[in-house]
Amino acid sequence: MSTILLIDCSPKMTQAVTELLGDNVEIKSTVFEEKMNLSSYSMAILESSDDQKYALQQIRNLRYACNFRDIPIIMVGESFNNAQIQPYIMAGATEALPLDAPPVACRQILQGYMIPGRQPMEEEMKYLNHFIKNTHTVLKKMAKMEVIFKEVYFSNDFRIFGDISGIIGLSGESEGTVVATFYWTLAREIIARMMNVQKDQVNSELIHDGVGEIINMIAGSTKKNLVGTPYHFELSLPSVVVGYGHQIGHPESVSIAVILFEVGHSAFAIQVGIKPD
Amino acid sequence: MKIIIADDSEVIRIIIEKGIKLIGYDALNANNGHKVLELLEKNIKEIALVLLDWNMPGLNGLEVLKTMKGDERFSSIPVLMVSTESEESKISKVYEAGAAGYLAKPFEAEELNNLIKKTLS
Known part of the structure:
Protein backbone atom coordinates (compact mmCIF):
# COMPACT_ATOMS: atom_id res chain seq x y z
CA MET A 1 0.00 0.00 0.00
CA SER A 2 1.26 3.49 -0.84
CA THR A 3 2.02 5.82 2.03
CA ILE A 4 1.45 9.56 1.86
CA LEU A 5 3.06 12.01 4.24
CA LEU A 6 1.03 15.04 5.27
CA ILE A 7 3.26 17.86 6.47
CA ASP A 8 1.99 20.77 8.56
CA CYS A 9 -1.57 19.94 7.57
CA SER A 10 -4.41 21.19 9.77
CA PRO A 11 -7.04 18.71 11.00
CA LYS A 12 -9.42 20.16 8.42
CA MET A 13 -6.95 19.59 5.57
CA THR A 14 -6.06 16.12 6.87
CA GLN A 15 -9.74 15.24 6.86
CA ALA A 16 -10.17 16.60 3.32
CA VAL A 17 -7.20 14.62 1.93
CA THR A 18 -8.28 11.45 3.75
CA GLU A 19 -11.74 11.72 2.23
CA LEU A 20 -10.27 12.27 -1.22
CA LEU A 21 -7.90 9.31 -1.17
CA GLY A 22 -9.95 6.98 0.98
CA ASP A 23 -8.82 3.52 2.00
CA ASN A 24 -6.40 2.95 -0.86
CA VAL A 25 -3.49 4.64 0.85
CA GLU A 26 -1.93 4.90 4.26
CA ILE A 27 -1.75 8.48 5.47
CA LYS A 28 0.79 9.71 8.02
CA SER A 29 1.02 13.20 9.48
CA THR A 30 4.03 15.09 10.71
CA VAL A 31 5.34 18.58 11.31
CA PHE A 32 7.92 20.07 8.99
CA GLU A 33 11.56 19.61 9.94
CA GLU A 34 14.58 21.03 8.16
CA LYS A 35 15.99 17.58 7.39
CA MET A 36 13.32 15.04 6.57
CA ASN A 37 13.49 11.57 5.09
CA LEU A 38 10.93 11.05 2.34
CA SER A 39 12.37 7.88 0.85
CA SER A 40 9.55 5.60 1.99
CA TYR A 41 6.68 7.82 0.81
CA SER A 42 4.79 7.89 -2.48
CA MET A 43 3.82 11.51 -2.06
CA ALA A 44 4.32 14.47 0.28
CA ILE A 45 1.47 16.91 0.85
CA LEU A 46 2.18 20.28 2.43
CA GLU A 47 -0.46 22.77 3.46
CA SER A 48 0.20 26.30 2.27
CA SER A 49 0.79 28.97 4.87
CA ASP A 50 0.33 32.73 4.76
CA ASP A 51 4.10 33.12 4.77
CA GLN A 52 4.91 32.25 1.17
CA LYS A 53 8.67 32.78 1.62
CA TYR A 54 8.68 30.14 4.36
CA ALA A 55 6.51 27.82 2.25
CA LEU A 56 8.96 28.09 -0.65
CA GLN A 57 11.86 27.22 1.66
CA GLN A 58 9.90 24.23 2.94
CA ILE A 59 9.37 23.01 -0.64
CA ARG A 60 13.07 23.40 -1.49
CA ASN A 61 14.04 21.43 1.63
CA LEU A 62 11.55 18.69 0.81
CA ARG A 63 12.80 18.50 -2.78
CA TYR A 64 16.38 18.02 -1.51
CA ALA A 65 15.08 15.38 0.88
CA CYS A 66 13.79 13.41 -2.14
CA ASN A 67 17.43 12.76 -3.15
CA PHE A 68 16.42 12.90 -6.84
CA ARG A 69 13.61 10.38 -6.38
CA ASP A 70 10.47 11.32 -8.28
CA ILE A 71 8.30 11.87 -5.21
CA PRO A 72 5.41 14.25 -5.94
CA ILE A 73 5.27 17.23 -3.58
CA ILE A 74 1.77 18.67 -3.52
CA MET A 75 1.03 22.06 -2.01
CA VAL A 76 -2.61 22.12 -0.86
CA GLY A 77 -4.69 25.06 0.22
CA GLU A 78 -8.24 26.34 0.28
CA SER A 79 -7.58 28.19 -2.97
CA PHE A 80 -4.68 29.59 -5.01
CA ASN A 81 -4.39 32.36 -7.53
CA ASN A 82 -2.06 32.04 -10.53
CA ALA A 83 0.54 34.39 -9.05
CA GLN A 84 0.90 32.09 -6.01
CA ILE A 85 1.18 28.84 -7.96
CA GLN A 86 4.17 29.64 -10.17
CA PRO A 87 6.69 30.23 -7.33
CA TYR A 88 5.64 26.95 -5.69
CA ILE A 89 6.24 25.04 -8.91
CA MET A 90 9.57 26.80 -9.50
CA ALA A 91 10.69 25.87 -5.96
CA GLY A 92 10.02 22.19 -6.61
CA ALA A 93 6.35 21.53 -5.94
CA THR A 94 4.75 19.14 -8.39
CA GLU A 95 1.33 20.74 -8.10
CA ALA A 96 -0.49 23.44 -6.14
CA LEU A 97 -3.91 21.96 -5.55
CA PRO A 98 -6.82 24.16 -4.39
CA LEU A 99 -9.26 22.04 -2.44
CA ASP A 100 -12.14 24.29 -3.46
CA ALA A 101 -11.94 22.50 -6.84
CA PRO A 102 -14.43 19.66 -7.45
CA PRO A 103 -13.46 16.62 -5.31
CA VAL A 104 -13.54 14.28 -8.32
CA ALA A 105 -10.95 16.42 -10.09
CA CYS A 106 -8.77 16.68 -6.96
CA ARG A 107 -8.92 12.91 -6.48
CA GLN A 108 -7.94 12.23 -10.08
CA ILE A 109 -5.04 14.66 -9.92
CA LEU A 110 -3.66 13.14 -6.70
CA GLN A 111 -4.11 9.56 -7.92
CA GLY A 112 -2.44 10.48 -11.22
CA TYR A 113 0.69 11.64 -9.43
CA MET A 114 0.88 8.38 -7.53
CA ILE A 115 1.38 6.33 -10.68
CA PRO A 116 5.08 5.36 -10.63
CA GLY A 117 7.39 5.98 -13.60
CA ARG A 118 7.54 3.29 -16.28
CA GLN A 119 10.11 0.56 -15.67
CA PRO A 120 12.56 -0.08 -18.51
CA MET A 121 12.00 -3.03 -20.82
CA MET B 1 62.70 17.10 -18.72
CA LYS B 2 59.14 18.22 -19.37
CA ILE B 3 55.90 16.69 -20.58
CA ILE B 4 53.26 18.72 -22.39
CA ILE B 5 49.79 17.97 -21.04
CA ALA B 6 47.09 18.99 -23.51
CA ASP B 7 43.52 18.74 -22.31
CA ASP B 8 40.69 21.27 -22.30
CA SER B 9 39.79 20.14 -18.77
CA GLU B 10 41.80 21.88 -16.07
CA VAL B 11 40.87 19.15 -13.59
CA ILE B 12 42.37 16.48 -15.85
CA ARG B 13 45.52 18.56 -16.40
CA ILE B 14 45.97 18.95 -12.64
CA ILE B 15 45.45 15.20 -12.03
CA ILE B 16 48.00 14.30 -14.70
CA GLU B 17 50.49 16.94 -13.59
CA LYS B 18 50.44 15.60 -10.02
CA GLY B 19 51.01 12.10 -11.36
CA ILE B 20 53.95 12.88 -13.63
CA LYS B 21 55.74 14.82 -10.90
CA LEU B 22 55.87 11.56 -8.96
CA ILE B 23 57.95 10.02 -11.74
CA GLY B 24 60.26 13.01 -12.06
CA TYR B 25 58.79 15.15 -14.86
CA ASP B 26 57.63 18.75 -14.94
CA ALA B 27 54.52 19.77 -16.84
CA LEU B 28 53.75 22.35 -19.48
CA ASN B 29 50.00 22.82 -19.76
CA ALA B 30 47.92 23.44 -22.86
CA ASN B 31 44.14 23.76 -23.05
CA ASN B 32 43.95 23.51 -26.85
CA GLY B 33 45.88 22.18 -29.82
CA HIS B 34 47.33 25.52 -30.96
CA LYS B 35 48.87 26.03 -27.52
CA VAL B 36 50.63 22.64 -27.82
CA LEU B 37 52.35 23.74 -31.03
CA GLU B 38 53.33 27.04 -29.40
CA LEU B 39 54.84 25.22 -26.41
CA LEU B 40 56.73 22.86 -28.71
CA GLU B 41 58.22 25.80 -30.65
CA LYS B 42 59.40 27.51 -27.46
CA ASN B 43 60.57 24.51 -25.45
CA ILE B 44 61.60 21.95 -28.05
CA LYS B 45 64.84 20.89 -26.33
CA GLU B 46 63.16 20.18 -23.00
CA ILE B 47 60.16 18.15 -24.17
CA ALA B 48 60.34 14.44 -23.41
CA LEU B 49 56.77 13.56 -24.40
CA VAL B 50 53.39 15.01 -25.33
CA LEU B 51 50.08 13.84 -23.81
CA LEU B 52 47.13 14.74 -26.03
CA ASP B 53 43.40 14.68 -25.42
CA TRP B 54 41.49 13.95 -28.62
CA ASN B 55 38.47 16.22 -28.18
CA MET B 56 39.65 19.77 -27.71
CA PRO B 57 38.12 22.92 -29.12
CA GLY B 58 39.91 24.32 -32.18
CA LEU B 59 42.74 22.03 -33.27
CA ASN B 60 41.93 18.57 -31.87
CA GLY B 61 44.40 16.00 -30.57
CA LEU B 62 44.55 13.96 -33.75
CA GLU B 63 45.23 17.09 -35.82
CA VAL B 64 48.04 18.09 -33.45
CA LEU B 65 49.52 14.60 -33.68
CA LYS B 66 49.47 14.70 -37.49
CA THR B 67 51.02 18.18 -37.51
CA MET B 68 53.81 17.03 -35.18
CA LYS B 69 54.59 13.92 -37.20
CA GLY B 70 54.69 16.01 -40.39
CA ASP B 71 57.20 18.48 -38.93
CA GLU B 72 60.73 17.15 -38.66
CA ARG B 73 61.46 19.36 -35.63
CA PHE B 74 58.80 17.54 -33.61
CA SER B 75 58.35 14.19 -35.30
CA SER B 76 60.69 12.26 -32.99
CA ILE B 77 58.91 13.36 -29.80
CA PRO B 78 56.71 10.52 -28.54
CA VAL B 79 53.01 11.27 -28.27
CA LEU B 80 50.47 9.51 -26.07
CA MET B 81 46.76 10.03 -26.71
CA VAL B 82 44.58 10.11 -23.57
CA SER B 83 40.94 10.29 -24.53
CA THR B 84 37.35 9.23 -23.97
CA GLU B 85 37.38 8.12 -27.63
CA SER B 86 37.96 4.42 -27.11
CA GLU B 87 36.49 2.65 -30.13
CA GLU B 88 38.85 0.35 -32.03
CA SER B 89 38.45 2.36 -35.24
CA LYS B 90 39.43 5.57 -33.46
CA ILE B 91 42.41 3.97 -31.71
CA SER B 92 43.64 2.62 -35.08
CA LYS B 93 43.62 6.18 -36.46
CA VAL B 94 45.77 7.34 -33.54
CA TYR B 95 48.40 4.65 -34.14
CA GLU B 96 48.30 5.19 -37.92
CA ALA B 97 49.04 8.88 -37.29
CA GLY B 98 52.15 7.91 -35.30
CA ALA B 99 51.15 7.89 -31.63
CA ALA B 100 53.41 5.88 -29.31
CA GLY B 101 50.48 4.82 -27.16
CA TYR B 102 46.89 5.28 -26.16
CA LEU B 103 45.06 5.40 -22.84
CA ALA B 104 41.27 5.56 -22.49
CA LYS B 105 39.62 7.83 -19.94
CA PRO B 106 38.73 7.09 -17.16
CA PHE B 107 42.20 6.08 -16.00
CA GLU B 108 44.12 5.76 -12.77
CA ALA B 109 47.24 7.89 -12.35
CA GLU B 110 49.34 4.75 -11.99
CA GLU B 111 48.15 3.42 -15.38
CA LEU B 112 49.22 6.62 -17.10
CA ASN B 113 52.57 6.78 -15.31
CA ASN B 114 53.31 3.17 -16.26
CA LEU B 115 52.54 3.96 -19.90
CA ILE B 116 54.77 7.06 -19.79
CA LYS B 117 57.65 5.10 -18.22
CA LYS B 118 57.28 2.31 -20.77
CA THR B 119 57.21 4.80 -23.67
CA LEU B 120 60.30 6.65 -22.46
CA SER B 121 62.34 3.62 -21.45
Whole structure:
Protein backbone atom coordinates (compact mmCIF):
# COMPACT_ATOMS: atom_id res chain seq x y z
CA MET A 1 0.00 0.00 0.00
CA SER A 2 1.26 3.49 -0.84
CA THR A 3 2.02 5.82 2.03
CA ILE A 4 1.45 9.56 1.86
CA LEU A 5 3.06 12.01 4.24
CA LEU A 6 1.03 15.04 5.27
CA ILE A 7 3.26 17.86 6.47
CA ASP A 8 1.99 20.77 8.56
CA CYS A 9 -1.57 19.94 7.57
CA SER A 10 -4.41 21.19 9.77
CA PRO A 11 -7.04 18.71 11.00
CA LYS A 12 -9.42 20.16 8.42
CA MET A 13 -6.95 19.59 5.57
CA THR A 14 -6.06 16.12 6.87
CA GLN A 15 -9.74 15.24 6.86
CA ALA A 16 -10.17 16.60 3.32
CA VAL A 17 -7.20 14.62 1.93
CA THR A 18 -8.28 11.45 3.75
CA GLU A 19 -11.74 11.72 2.23
CA LEU A 20 -10.27 12.27 -1.22
CA LEU A 21 -7.90 9.31 -1.17
CA GLY A 22 -9.95 6.98 0.98
CA ASP A 23 -8.82 3.52 2.00
CA ASN A 24 -6.40 2.95 -0.86
CA VAL A 25 -3.49 4.64 0.85
CA GLU A 26 -1.93 4.90 4.26
CA ILE A 27 -1.75 8.48 5.47
CA LYS A 28 0.79 9.71 8.02
CA SER A 29 1.02 13.20 9.48
CA THR A 30 4.03 15.09 10.71
CA VAL A 31 5.34 18.58 11.31
CA PHE A 32 7.92 20.07 8.99
CA GLU A 33 11.56 19.61 9.94
CA GLU A 34 14.58 21.03 8.16
CA LYS A 35 15.99 17.58 7.39
CA MET A 36 13.32 15.04 6.57
CA ASN A 37 13.49 11.57 5.09
CA LEU A 38 10.93 11.05 2.34
CA SER A 39 12.37 7.88 0.85
CA SER A 40 9.55 5.60 1.99
CA TYR A 41 6.68 7.82 0.81
CA SER A 42 4.79 7.89 -2.48
CA MET A 43 3.82 11.51 -2.06
CA ALA A 44 4.32 14.47 0.28
CA ILE A 45 1.47 16.91 0.85
CA LEU A 46 2.18 20.28 2.43
CA GLU A 47 -0.46 22.77 3.46
CA SER A 48 0.20 26.30 2.27
CA SER A 49 0.79 28.97 4.87
CA ASP A 50 0.33 32.73 4.76
CA ASP A 51 4.10 33.12 4.77
CA GLN A 52 4.91 32.25 1.17
CA LYS A 53 8.67 32.78 1.62
CA TYR A 54 8.68 30.14 4.36
CA ALA A 55 6.51 27.82 2.25
CA LEU A 56 8.96 28.09 -0.65
CA GLN A 57 11.86 27.22 1.66
CA GLN A 58 9.90 24.23 2.94
CA ILE A 59 9.37 23.01 -0.64
CA ARG A 60 13.07 23.40 -1.49
CA ASN A 61 14.04 21.43 1.63
CA LEU A 62 11.55 18.69 0.81
CA ARG A 63 12.80 18.50 -2.78
CA TYR A 64 16.38 18.02 -1.51
CA ALA A 65 15.08 15.38 0.88
CA CYS A 66 13.79 13.41 -2.14
CA ASN A 67 17.43 12.76 -3.15
CA PHE A 68 16.42 12.90 -6.84
CA ARG A 69 13.61 10.38 -6.38
CA ASP A 70 10.47 11.32 -8.28
CA ILE A 71 8.30 11.87 -5.21
CA PRO A 72 5.41 14.25 -5.94
CA ILE A 73 5.27 17.23 -3.58
CA ILE A 74 1.77 18.67 -3.52
CA MET A 75 1.03 22.06 -2.01
CA VAL A 76 -2.61 22.12 -0.86
CA GLY A 77 -4.69 25.06 0.22
CA GLU A 78 -8.24 26.34 0.28
CA SER A 79 -7.58 28.19 -2.97
CA PHE A 80 -4.68 29.59 -5.01
CA ASN A 81 -4.39 32.36 -7.53
CA ASN A 82 -2.06 32.04 -10.53
CA ALA A 83 0.54 34.39 -9.05
CA GLN A 84 0.90 32.09 -6.01
CA ILE A 85 1.18 28.84 -7.96
CA GLN A 86 4.17 29.64 -10.17
CA PRO A 87 6.69 30.23 -7.33
CA TYR A 88 5.64 26.95 -5.69
CA ILE A 89 6.24 25.04 -8.91
CA MET A 90 9.57 26.80 -9.50
CA ALA A 91 10.69 25.87 -5.96
CA GLY A 92 10.02 22.19 -6.61
CA ALA A 93 6.35 21.53 -5.94
CA THR A 94 4.75 19.14 -8.39
CA GLU A 95 1.33 20.74 -8.10
CA ALA A 96 -0.49 23.44 -6.14
CA LEU A 97 -3.91 21.96 -5.55
CA PRO A 98 -6.82 24.16 -4.39
CA LEU A 99 -9.26 22.04 -2.44
CA ASP A 100 -12.14 24.29 -3.46
CA ALA A 101 -11.94 22.50 -6.84
CA PRO A 102 -14.43 19.66 -7.45
CA PRO A 103 -13.46 16.62 -5.31
CA VAL A 104 -13.54 14.28 -8.32
CA ALA A 105 -10.95 16.42 -10.09
CA CYS A 106 -8.77 16.68 -6.96
CA ARG A 107 -8.92 12.91 -6.48
CA GLN A 108 -7.94 12.23 -10.08
CA ILE A 109 -5.04 14.66 -9.92
CA LEU A 110 -3.66 13.14 -6.70
CA GLN A 111 -4.11 9.56 -7.92
CA GLY A 112 -2.44 10.48 -11.22
CA TYR A 113 0.69 11.64 -9.43
CA MET A 114 0.88 8.38 -7.53
CA ILE A 115 1.38 6.33 -10.68
CA PRO A 116 5.08 5.36 -10.63
CA GLY A 117 7.39 5.98 -13.60
CA ARG A 118 7.54 3.29 -16.28
CA GLN A 119 10.11 0.56 -15.67
CA PRO A 120 12.56 -0.08 -18.51
CA MET A 121 12.00 -3.03 -20.82
CA GLU A 122 14.66 -5.72 -21.21
CA GLU A 123 15.75 -4.21 -24.54
CA GLU A 124 16.19 -0.80 -22.94
CA MET A 125 18.21 -2.22 -20.04
CA LYS A 126 20.74 -3.52 -22.56
CA TYR A 127 21.97 0.02 -23.25
CA LEU A 128 21.16 1.46 -19.83
CA ASN A 129 23.31 -1.16 -18.11
CA HIS A 130 26.35 0.23 -19.94
CA PHE A 131 25.66 3.70 -18.54
CA ILE A 132 25.23 2.24 -15.04
CA LYS A 133 28.45 0.22 -15.23
CA ASN A 134 30.48 3.08 -16.71
CA THR A 135 29.22 5.61 -14.18
CA HIS A 136 30.44 3.24 -11.47
CA THR A 137 33.81 2.81 -13.22
CA VAL A 138 34.38 6.55 -13.80
CA LEU A 139 33.79 7.44 -10.15
CA LYS A 140 35.78 4.44 -8.93
CA LYS A 141 38.81 5.07 -11.13
CA MET A 142 38.92 8.86 -11.07
CA ALA A 143 37.69 9.64 -7.54
CA LYS A 144 38.10 6.31 -5.72
CA MET A 145 34.42 6.47 -4.76
CA GLU A 146 32.06 3.53 -4.51
CA VAL A 147 28.81 4.36 -6.24
CA ILE A 148 25.69 2.29 -5.63
CA PHE A 149 23.06 1.98 -8.35
CA LYS A 150 19.62 2.42 -6.75
CA GLU A 151 16.93 2.46 -9.43
CA VAL A 152 16.00 3.34 -12.98
CA TYR A 153 12.69 4.38 -14.50
CA PHE A 154 11.40 6.30 -17.48
CA SER A 155 9.78 9.68 -17.15
CA ASN A 156 9.06 12.40 -19.68
CA ASP A 157 8.20 15.11 -17.20
CA PHE A 158 10.57 14.52 -14.30
CA ARG A 159 12.15 17.76 -13.16
CA ILE A 160 15.63 17.21 -11.77
CA PHE A 161 16.26 19.43 -8.77
CA GLY A 162 20.00 19.38 -8.40
CA ASP A 163 22.54 22.19 -8.29
CA ILE A 164 24.80 21.37 -11.22
CA SER A 165 24.40 19.30 -14.40
CA GLY A 166 26.93 18.13 -16.96
CA ILE A 167 25.25 17.71 -20.35
CA ILE A 168 26.48 16.01 -23.48
CA GLY A 169 24.64 15.93 -26.78
CA LEU A 170 24.50 12.72 -28.80
CA SER A 171 24.34 12.64 -32.58
CA GLY A 172 25.08 10.27 -35.45
CA GLU A 173 23.25 6.96 -35.78
CA SER A 174 21.16 7.80 -32.71
CA GLU A 175 20.47 11.19 -31.15
CA GLY A 176 19.71 12.51 -27.70
CA THR A 177 21.32 13.78 -24.53
CA VAL A 178 23.01 12.37 -21.45
CA VAL A 179 22.97 14.44 -18.28
CA ALA A 180 24.60 13.96 -14.88
CA THR A 181 23.08 16.06 -12.07
CA PHE A 182 24.65 16.52 -8.65
CA TYR A 183 24.07 18.46 -5.48
CA TRP A 184 26.80 21.06 -5.10
CA THR A 185 28.38 19.50 -1.98
CA LEU A 186 28.70 16.09 -3.64
CA ALA A 187 30.10 17.61 -6.84
CA ARG A 188 32.76 19.42 -4.79
CA GLU A 189 33.64 16.24 -2.91
CA ILE A 190 33.99 14.21 -6.11
CA ILE A 191 36.22 16.79 -7.79
CA ALA A 192 38.34 17.15 -4.63
CA ARG A 193 38.84 13.39 -4.55
CA MET A 194 39.69 13.31 -8.25
CA MET A 195 42.34 15.99 -7.71
CA ASN A 196 43.45 14.55 -4.36
CA VAL A 197 43.04 17.88 -2.57
CA GLN A 198 40.94 19.20 0.32
CA LYS A 199 37.37 20.25 -0.56
CA ASP A 200 38.08 23.90 0.28
CA GLN A 201 40.74 23.97 -2.41
CA VAL A 202 38.14 23.25 -5.11
CA ASN A 203 36.59 26.43 -6.52
CA SER A 204 33.47 26.82 -8.66
CA GLU A 205 35.40 26.80 -11.94
CA LEU A 206 37.02 23.46 -11.10
CA ILE A 207 33.63 22.00 -10.15
CA HIS A 208 32.12 23.14 -13.47
CA ASP A 209 35.09 21.75 -15.37
CA GLY A 210 35.14 18.47 -13.46
CA VAL A 211 31.41 17.79 -13.84
CA GLY A 212 31.76 18.37 -17.60
CA GLU A 213 34.63 15.90 -17.69
CA ILE A 214 32.69 13.30 -15.68
CA ILE A 215 29.76 13.27 -18.13
CA ASN A 216 32.26 13.23 -21.00
CA MET A 217 33.91 10.10 -19.59
CA ILE A 218 30.61 8.35 -18.82
CA ALA A 219 29.22 9.01 -22.30
CA GLY A 220 32.58 8.37 -24.01
CA SER A 221 33.13 4.97 -22.44
CA THR A 222 29.51 3.97 -23.11
CA LYS A 223 29.83 4.98 -26.76
CA LYS A 224 32.41 2.22 -27.26
CA ASN A 225 30.05 -0.36 -25.71
CA LEU A 226 27.26 0.55 -28.14
CA VAL A 227 29.20 0.11 -31.39
CA GLY A 228 27.13 -2.01 -33.78
CA THR A 229 23.83 -1.33 -31.99
CA PRO A 230 21.03 1.08 -32.98
CA TYR A 231 22.05 3.15 -29.93
CA HIS A 232 25.56 4.00 -31.13
CA PHE A 233 26.27 7.75 -31.08
CA GLU A 234 28.87 10.46 -31.55
CA LEU A 235 29.59 12.95 -28.76
CA SER A 236 29.41 16.73 -28.66
CA LEU A 237 31.65 18.72 -26.32
CA PRO A 238 30.14 18.75 -22.79
CA SER A 239 28.43 21.78 -21.30
CA VAL A 240 27.51 22.56 -17.71
CA VAL A 241 24.43 24.22 -16.17
CA VAL A 242 24.40 25.55 -12.61
CA GLY A 243 21.52 26.69 -10.37
CA TYR A 244 18.88 25.14 -8.14
CA GLY A 245 15.87 23.79 -9.98
CA HIS A 246 17.29 24.04 -13.48
CA GLN A 247 15.58 21.88 -16.05
CA ILE A 248 17.16 20.11 -18.98
CA GLY A 249 15.35 20.02 -22.29
CA HIS A 250 15.47 16.73 -24.15
CA PRO A 251 14.60 16.08 -27.80
CA GLU A 252 10.89 15.67 -28.40
CA SER A 253 9.52 12.10 -28.58
CA VAL A 254 12.48 10.67 -26.66
CA SER A 255 11.76 8.76 -23.46
CA ILE A 256 14.06 9.82 -20.67
CA ALA A 257 15.57 7.16 -18.44
CA VAL A 258 16.37 8.47 -14.97
CA ILE A 259 19.11 6.45 -13.26
CA LEU A 260 19.63 7.10 -9.56
CA PHE A 261 22.86 6.44 -7.69
CA GLU A 262 23.82 6.71 -4.05
CA VAL A 263 27.26 7.67 -2.86
CA GLY A 264 27.95 8.03 0.85
CA HIS A 265 25.04 10.02 2.30
CA SER A 266 24.24 11.74 -0.97
CA ALA A 267 22.76 10.85 -4.33
CA PHE A 268 23.00 11.88 -7.94
CA ALA A 269 21.10 11.23 -11.15
CA ILE A 270 21.98 10.36 -14.72
CA GLN A 271 19.34 11.09 -17.35
CA VAL A 272 19.65 9.26 -20.65
CA GLY A 273 17.49 10.15 -23.60
CA ILE A 274 18.42 8.26 -26.76
CA LYS A 275 16.38 8.00 -29.94
CA PRO A 276 17.83 4.94 -31.69
CA ASP A 277 18.49 4.70 -35.42
CA MET B 1 62.70 17.10 -18.72
CA LYS B 2 59.14 18.22 -19.37
CA ILE B 3 55.90 16.69 -20.58
CA ILE B 4 53.26 18.72 -22.39
CA ILE B 5 49.79 17.97 -21.04
CA ALA B 6 47.09 18.99 -23.51
CA ASP B 7 43.52 18.74 -22.31
CA ASP B 8 40.69 21.27 -22.30
CA SER B 9 39.79 20.14 -18.77
CA GLU B 10 41.80 21.88 -16.07
CA VAL B 11 40.87 19.15 -13.59
CA ILE B 12 42.37 16.48 -15.85
CA ARG B 13 45.52 18.56 -16.40
CA ILE B 14 45.97 18.95 -12.64
CA ILE B 15 45.45 15.20 -12.03
CA ILE B 16 48.00 14.30 -14.70
CA GLU B 17 50.49 16.94 -13.59
CA LYS B 18 50.44 15.60 -10.02
CA GLY B 19 51.01 12.10 -11.36
CA ILE B 20 53.95 12.88 -13.63
CA LYS B 21 55.74 14.82 -10.90
CA LEU B 22 55.87 11.56 -8.96
CA ILE B 23 57.95 10.02 -11.74
CA GLY B 24 60.26 13.01 -12.06
CA TYR B 25 58.79 15.15 -14.86
CA ASP B 26 57.63 18.75 -14.94
CA ALA B 27 54.52 19.77 -16.84
CA LEU B 28 53.75 22.35 -19.48
CA ASN B 29 50.00 22.82 -19.76
CA ALA B 30 47.92 23.44 -22.86
CA ASN B 31 44.14 23.76 -23.05
CA ASN B 32 43.95 23.51 -26.85
CA GLY B 33 45.88 22.18 -29.82
CA HIS B 34 47.33 25.52 -30.96
CA LYS B 35 48.87 26.03 -27.52
CA VAL B 36 50.63 22.64 -27.82
CA LEU B 37 52.35 23.74 -31.03
CA GLU B 38 53.33 27.04 -29.40
CA LEU B 39 54.84 25.22 -26.41
CA LEU B 40 56.73 22.86 -28.71
CA GLU B 41 58.22 25.80 -30.65
CA LYS B 42 59.40 27.51 -27.46
CA ASN B 43 60.57 24.51 -25.45
CA ILE B 44 61.60 21.95 -28.05
CA LYS B 45 64.84 20.89 -26.33
CA GLU B 46 63.16 20.18 -23.00
CA ILE B 47 60.16 18.15 -24.17
CA ALA B 48 60.34 14.44 -23.41
CA LEU B 49 56.77 13.56 -24.40
CA VAL B 50 53.39 15.01 -25.33
CA LEU B 51 50.08 13.84 -23.81
CA LEU B 52 47.13 14.74 -26.03
CA ASP B 53 43.40 14.68 -25.42
CA TRP B 54 41.49 13.95 -28.62
CA ASN B 55 38.47 16.22 -28.18
CA MET B 56 39.65 19.77 -27.71
CA PRO B 57 38.12 22.92 -29.12
CA GLY B 58 39.91 24.32 -32.18
CA LEU B 59 42.74 22.03 -33.27
CA ASN B 60 41.93 18.57 -31.87
CA GLY B 61 44.40 16.00 -30.57
CA LEU B 62 44.55 13.96 -33.75
CA GLU B 63 45.23 17.09 -35.82
CA VAL B 64 48.04 18.09 -33.45
CA LEU B 65 49.52 14.60 -33.68
CA LYS B 66 49.47 14.70 -37.49
CA THR B 67 51.02 18.18 -37.51
CA MET B 68 53.81 17.03 -35.18
CA LYS B 69 54.59 13.92 -37.20
CA GLY B 70 54.69 16.01 -40.39
CA ASP B 71 57.20 18.48 -38.93
CA GLU B 72 60.73 17.15 -38.66
CA ARG B 73 61.46 19.36 -35.63
CA PHE B 74 58.80 17.54 -33.61
CA SER B 75 58.35 14.19 -35.30
CA SER B 76 60.69 12.26 -32.99
CA ILE B 77 58.91 13.36 -29.80
CA PRO B 78 56.71 10.52 -28.54
CA VAL B 79 53.01 11.27 -28.27
CA LEU B 80 50.47 9.51 -26.07
CA MET B 81 46.76 10.03 -26.71
CA VAL B 82 44.58 10.11 -23.57
CA SER B 83 40.94 10.29 -24.53
CA THR B 84 37.35 9.23 -23.97
CA GLU B 85 37.38 8.12 -27.63
CA SER B 86 37.96 4.42 -27.11
CA GLU B 87 36.49 2.65 -30.13
CA GLU B 88 38.85 0.35 -32.03
CA SER B 89 38.45 2.36 -35.24
CA LYS B 90 39.43 5.57 -33.46
CA ILE B 91 42.41 3.97 -31.71
CA SER B 92 43.64 2.62 -35.08
CA LYS B 93 43.62 6.18 -36.46
CA VAL B 94 45.77 7.34 -33.54
CA TYR B 95 48.40 4.65 -34.14
CA GLU B 96 48.30 5.19 -37.92
CA ALA B 97 49.04 8.88 -37.29
CA GLY B 98 52.15 7.91 -35.30
CA ALA B 99 51.15 7.89 -31.63
CA ALA B 100 53.41 5.88 -29.31
CA GLY B 101 50.48 4.82 -27.16
CA TYR B 102 46.89 5.28 -26.16
CA LEU B 103 45.06 5.40 -22.84
CA ALA B 104 41.27 5.56 -22.49
CA LYS B 105 39.62 7.83 -19.94
CA PRO B 106 38.73 7.09 -17.16
CA PHE B 107 42.20 6.08 -16.00
CA GLU B 108 44.12 5.76 -12.77
CA ALA B 109 47.24 7.89 -12.35
CA GLU B 110 49.34 4.75 -11.99
CA GLU B 111 48.15 3.42 -15.38
CA LEU B 112 49.22 6.62 -17.10
CA ASN B 113 52.57 6.78 -15.31
CA ASN B 114 53.31 3.17 -16.26
CA LEU B 115 52.54 3.96 -19.90
CA ILE B 116 54.77 7.06 -19.79
CA LYS B 117 57.65 5.10 -18.22
CA LYS B 118 57.28 2.31 -20.77
CA THR B 119 57.21 4.80 -23.67
CA LEU B 120 60.30 6.65 -22.46
CA SER B 121 62.34 3.62 -21.45
